[in-house]
Amino acid sequence: MLHGADRLVLMANQIARAYAVEGEERAVRQTASHIQKFWEPRMRDAITAFVKETGGKGLDEYALKAVGALKPSRINPALGA
């Protein structure tokens, strides 16, 4: 059973591999967009932190670049963090 960062790395790689056929520019953009749209903020924060700590150990090239391209979470001020 995979936990934490290992699982997120696997998931990010799966997404990047699905888009890899589109070529680097599109694959990275679409992987980043996919993660932005479907991953809950704490998952995105966790993989961003993982990349900062380890340099992205285990992440495919496109997945690593996609994580670098993630935008920060949006916050609804009426709800707070």
Next chain:
Amino acid sequence: MALIKEIDYGTPAAKSEKMVTLIIDDTEITVPEGTSIMRAAMEMGTTIPKLCATDMLDSFGSCRLCLVEIEGRNGTPASCTTPVAPGIKVKTQTQRLKDIRKGVMELYISDHPLDCLTCPANGDCELEDMAGAVGLRDVRYGYEGENHVFKKMDGVANDLYIGKDESNPYFTYDPAKCIVCNRCVRACEEVQGTFALTISGRGFDSRVSAGMNEDFLASECVSCGACVQACPTATLSEKALIEIGQPEHSHITTCAYCGVGCSFKAEMRGEEVVRMVPWKDGKANRGHSCVKGRFAYGYATHRDRIMKPMVRDKITDPWRETTWEEAIGRVASEFKRIQGQYGRRSVGGITSSRCTNEESFLVQKLIRAGFGTNNVDTCARVCHSPTGYGLKTTFGESAGTQDFDSVEDTDVVLIIGCNPTDGHPVFASRMKKRLREGAKLIVIDPRRTDMVRSPHIEADYHLPLQPGTNVAVVTALAHVIVTEGLVDEKFVNERCEVEEYKEWAAFVADPSHSPEATAEYTGLDPKEVRAAARLFATGGNGAIYYGLGVTEHSQGSTTVLAIANLAMATGNIGRPGVGVNPLRGQNNVQGACDMGSFPHELTAYRHVSDDTARALFEVEWGRPLDPEPGLRIPNMLDAAVEGTFKALYIEGEDILQSDPNTTHVSAGLAAMECVVVQDLFLNETANYAHVFLPGCTFLEKDGTFTNAERRVQRVTKVMAPKNGYADWEVTQLIAQALGLNWNYKHAGEILDEIARLTPTFTNISFKKLEEMGSVQWPCNDETPEGMPIMHIEEFTRGKGKFVMTEYVPTDERTGSRFPLILTTGRILSHYNVGAQTRRTANVEWHPEDRLEIHPHDAEVRGVNDGDWVRLDSRAGTTALRALITDRVATGVVYTTFHHPTTQANVITTDFSDWATNCPEYKVTAVQVSKSNGPTDYQDDYDEFSRKSRRIAEPVKEAAE
């Protein structure tokens, strides 16, 4: 409401557009060419006596009761087999006809028991009606001659007499009452397509026989009930009808089992269901049913049902029954405490595809508006989430493109990864009918399912692919179509994004995607793949039907994309007979998805980051909403194990049994501080719950379900909720306890709110459904009557989008330790985790899950049929009994997951679809070996379940 009785026109409607005018009994009537005289007469309100005719079946012409006279023609032709002709003059009642009919009835009655007063059909017997209609007053032949009625004649056994067959748990066959009209035999053939019944013997010896003179239960009979419905006498009668008596009123409602969404008449006596009879005007099922919807509703009154709310502090404690006030108060205070302690996003909810649209809508509203988080998901996550993703991407709408009627115009049926005769039996019957009429069939499935070969059905091509290679196979089909010049260029140029098409065509044309190059891992004969591709591209209207064998893979979404590509490249979109048709597992998968149950989207598939859409909801609900997506079910469990997710409200879903990798699910649940389960029974998930809120069945509440054709249909309350509240009311109680101002008086008001917020539902209301019976969304000002077929002029997204689909093998690999591939599926008599069907007599057909294994694989392991075998995967171990069959290929084993003791999901891994996290149930590398019985885990789990289901005795008040 009175008892609903559909008019029986005697023969099916003719489809011709050419009209014919004739005169019946001096009245002029105009009907479509091909209509029978019997039907034409009925349309003008004249009932011609009949026994062997009914409009669910083709005319047969055997009972000789429906005779008429036609001016200028000889004799007395049967009105059921004689079509109308221009200008003919028909008489339905003359002295000659009266005499013949009376004579015919005398013969029938001379071999029929006269126990009418105590007969179950009393009040609903066509034979009795006809005796009345022809004025039968006397039977000149007496009852002393040869007959099938009496067990003994003059103290001597009557060899012609056959006793009752009561083997089927739901209906009886009483040959003594049979008039050999053949309606049951024809229903089994024409409507159900099973061919289990026949007439054995000839002349006076003719008797209805199941299989080879077997009893019904032992025969091929699938207990769909079509024969019982067709029977004009009490020969085939529901056991419940025999026990209770004739119903006095009925309500139209929708079955709560699979995604076909059959319409039923719930026939009632007071609040007691006498029987469920398929409604002929139901557009999903057209008057047909299966063993589940027709008969397996007894779980509603099963003794295991929990009727009182229960709470406990720790999951090791026994349950304590309590009041609704305390239970609801506990949920509200715990969720508030947990949010205060661990943050807003530490709580969430799961809606269910078994619940109504209104219930799913309220649960997601509670989570989003009440708790301010988008941590809401639905069990569609684990079945059809890739469908939503794939079809939205390519066509612009997360739904199937057709209605079920469409199959009547299909020339080539392509089935991939579904087993309709078991999973979607009522639609399968309609599909089989079309196949018997000559449509071609391609089946892509690792198993030789019943669709591949069964009576009068044979697939032109069966491609038994290696599980996990769907993308490679569908892309190989596209390769053949593109490289052999079979693309519908006109459709592609007019309807699709041409640049993307060109890129895609170049991609699939690459030799690496050819059937020859991919054969190594798909295991398919390239010649067969090529021939199947040619047939699909050139055989006329091609329709693709698919199921969970497509979606439940690590490349589930990619296969859906590949299927959409294939439909577009062959021009098979936007008219009857074609299309992409996901067969949904549960009754309301489509609806649960439509209702905004996914963590990233609001109703009508609008992303939560869409400021305009979110603002609409914020205004309607008066609450701020989170613009970021929430956690999906597997993510919730991960977050729970990591300690950041602490409370979960689950309505109508048993994630512990149905979700993959049981140990992962239980670890997640065990790490939470408040698990709330709202269900009919103490399900497996409830073993980890702190609050149990009793739910109610579809018979006890109002609402709507949306079936696989996007058809929104009413669910009608036919009895008061046995637990006290409809499920939507329970969710409302929680909302109110949290201080939210919810005041729905009726489920219809919730649907009105959905319509206000959802562009595809704008004109849908209870009133509209009452008027139309049902409606297929989108239903708004542009399409006020709904849309049976989508993407007719253009795709919802404008131009169709081709997406390149590279085959990426799953990370789940076979090897020396785990050399076999396990795939999972369903069986006709059971539904999903079996919580409902296991609590009915359906267990007589399938008392346990078995492991299907090929004789070769069994032999090398020394496994005999019926032996206990141990099943090991990287995730876990379980044991079950083997079933040796060559339906599975060598290297592949198969099981169902209807029984909790099987623990099939202890074996499945937590690999999942790349786009949606839909679990990869269909591919698990395993090893099979002989064993003595259940594993220690299974025994321990049984013990654990037993303990966690304890309910403490109520504390007695001390005597004064």
